[in-house]
Amino acid sequence: METLSSSRLTTLLDKALNRCHQQGGKLTQKRERVLKLMLQSRKPLSAYEVADQLNKDNEQSIPAMSVYRMLDFLVSNQLVHKLSSANKYIACSHIACDHSHQVPQFLICSKCQKVKEIGIPKTIVEQLQQSVQEADFQLLNSQLELDCICQDCA
Numbered sequence: 001m002e003t004l005s006s007s008r009l010t011t012l013l014d015k016a017l018n019r020c021h022q023q024g025g026k027l028t029q030k031r032e033r034v035l036k037l038m039l040q041s042r043k044p045l046s047a048y049e050v051a052d053q054l055n056k057d058n059e060q061s062i063p064a065m066s067v068y069r070m071l072d073f074l075v076s077n078q079l080v081h082k083l084s085s086a087n088k089y090i091a092c093s094h095i096a097c098d099h100s101h102q103v104p105q106f107l108i109c110s111k112c113q114k115v116k117e118i119g120i121p122k123t124i125v126e127q128l129q130q131s132v133q134e135a136d137f138q139l140l141n142s143q144l145e146l147d148c149i150c151q152d153c154a
Helices: 006-022 029-040 047-056 064-076 122-134
Strands: 080-083 088-091 103-109 115-120 144-148
Touching: 006 029, 029 047, 029 064, 029 088, 047 064, 047 088, 064 080, 064 088, 080 103, 103 122
Parallel strands: 103 144
Antiparallel strands: 080 088, 103 115
16 A cells, blocks of 8 residues: 555545444544554554554553454444454555445465455355355355465565
């Protein structure tokens, strides 16, 4: 992720605030600080890494369990994605978009941990879901995380 300008960051935080309001939630000051940190990060962060960063810049210590709850809120409002394979979080790259998107898929560089969010057509997920059902299983999560090597590391 490129470094965000202050105007771009403000735009993203305003969109996030509106999204939370539309969905009946509240982007509190602490949640906004977590989201801002996620937006400015060049790599996925664990809840403990987020807590460490927040506590560096804050007089009052924020426990990791509180950060987990804030991240859960941000995930449920589609502002942040959880990368299950690494147990880390990354800001959604589509916060400012007003149109519908394809299903998120994450390309994760196994060397530098850089992550790129791309979309795949919903029809592919529907085909996967059908194959899973035919095997007498239920698909719980359609998020795909692919182990890759980025162009910089290749």
